[in-house]
Amino acid sequence: MQNTYRKSTFVWAGIGALLLVSFPFLVTGFWVRLLTQIFMFAALASALNIISGFTGYAAFGNMIFFGLGAYTTAILMTKAHLPFVVAFPASGVMAVLLAIVLGLLLLRLRGHYFALGSLGAMEAFRQIVDLWTGLTGGSQGITVPAFPGKPFVVNTFFYFAMLGMVILVVAFVSKLDKNRLGYAFKAIRADEEAANVMGIDTTRYKIISWSLSALFTGLIGSVYAYWFSYIDPPTVFNVMWVVNMFVIILIGGMGTVFGPVVGAVILETVSELVWSKFINLHLGILGTIIILAVLFMPRGVLHLDWKTLLTRRVPATAGAAGGGSPNKPDEAWTSRRKEGRDV
């Protein structure tokens, strides 16, 4: 597909980059903060995409790394008085270490068991943070030293920090999409037994995948703590955020490079425009968005198949092509969808 890039592609990319760079100088603080938030969700969803979209493990407790990163930064900056440049990488390292330990325990589980096991781990971890008041401040939370400077400087700094995180994660994922490591992840998603037989050390690769996801999630958590300069357990270990990330991935297209970014822009813009007007309906609206997204574009907007959009019925009813054993609905579903798309 390399040769399909045309000159105009580069022109558009250049214009886009210029816009992104000049945004903080053109619009008000509100819009800069909204964009920063969109970047954060785009980066978080891209990081989740590594373990869930590419490797096929629905890590419903992924916010555990976000919270760990945020708390590592907060504690290092307040208790040890270290600068952010030290706390930032330390947060990533802590997240990776936790991912390895948790991965050894939980990545043996499949499907829903892993999803809910990781969620349980996150809730247990949140309780520890909540109870360990001496270190974490418990439910009182921690106030992190604020970034010095005027609001404009602060907004601009975090705008570029989160933009940097998005670029970092997306660049990494686009590499992953084309190299051996990424192929190993996708092989595990397609059929773990077959991947194993072909010589992929699945346990090792699953742990690598979750560690990478954790690394980025932890780093984003670190930036978040510095950005908001106040964290407490309910905000940094928030299940709703994980759900948001999954919805973003679903809207954009799971296992795609740019899907999470597209999804984050769509979902966060919609929610900012709609929710602010209908406060007492926002859960219902989000629920409806989720249901519609799952029903009509389960592979995301980047894979939308407009022709069959309204006529299609997925799987159980779709004749023998549903294929596979009932124990492995995931693969049967994925392969059937691919057949459908290629025809």
Add this chain to the structure above:
Amino acid sequence: MILQAIVNGILFGSVYAMIGIGFSLVWGVMNIVNLAHGSFIMIGAYLSFTLYAAYRIDPFLSIPLVMAALFLLAYGVQYFLINRVVRGPSFVTLTFTFGLQILIANLCLLIWTADYKSVKLPYSSAGLELGGLVIPLVRFGIFGVAVLVTFLFYLFMRKTKVGIAINATALNFEGARTVGVDVDKIYAITYAVSAALAAAAGALISPIMSINPFTGGALVGKAFVISILGGLGSTVGALVGGLTLGLVETIGTAIFPSAIQDFLGFAVLVLVLVLRPQGLLGKRFY
């Protein structure tokens, strides 16, 4: 003290068992972790509350009505919506049912407001005293109905054609289709039966628990724990899981400080998942 806790645990555990059976039925047959299950319990409780508040129908008598209502609702949801994605990856169905859950929570918020609601029965304080032990009449009634409904469900799964078809579909849906089972319909019936059990549980808890639109989310966590404890695919397993949770909760409250109870709950859940993911009595079908 402990003996009373055990009695309370068993009495309430029967409701947990009913919740767990419905939840694990959908999970076992369709491989869907139905995050909206707690919402169905909540709707059941709200309906029974409204029927009592508006028409003075006793929650024990409105159970069949509430069950029928939820049966129809869930049948439609499964037949027209979930069947389209039922073979999707686990996170697709998880996200879908989560969307359903928050949509229902919001609707309940609009209809019944955020205030806590519960049915205040005139005979709520009546009880039986047995040598120091107190057995409240309402809780005993709840226990009796829960056991009866569970038994009826057991017979339904074993003795009726539909129940056997559900078993067959759970075991091998292609095989079931080959011998003429309409898998779509069976899935819809499975989901509807599960919701009806949830509704009955909701009607039963309405006199003893206060509910608000966000109760559903908390209840689904319990349903999950019960299913994990008991293992999927067995009525007896869910019964054991439900009774275990009931006992652990009441005895735990008596022994451990409330601060670490939540942590213990999740830690035990993760441990059971790691050590025995198939549950205490798990097997393939009902």
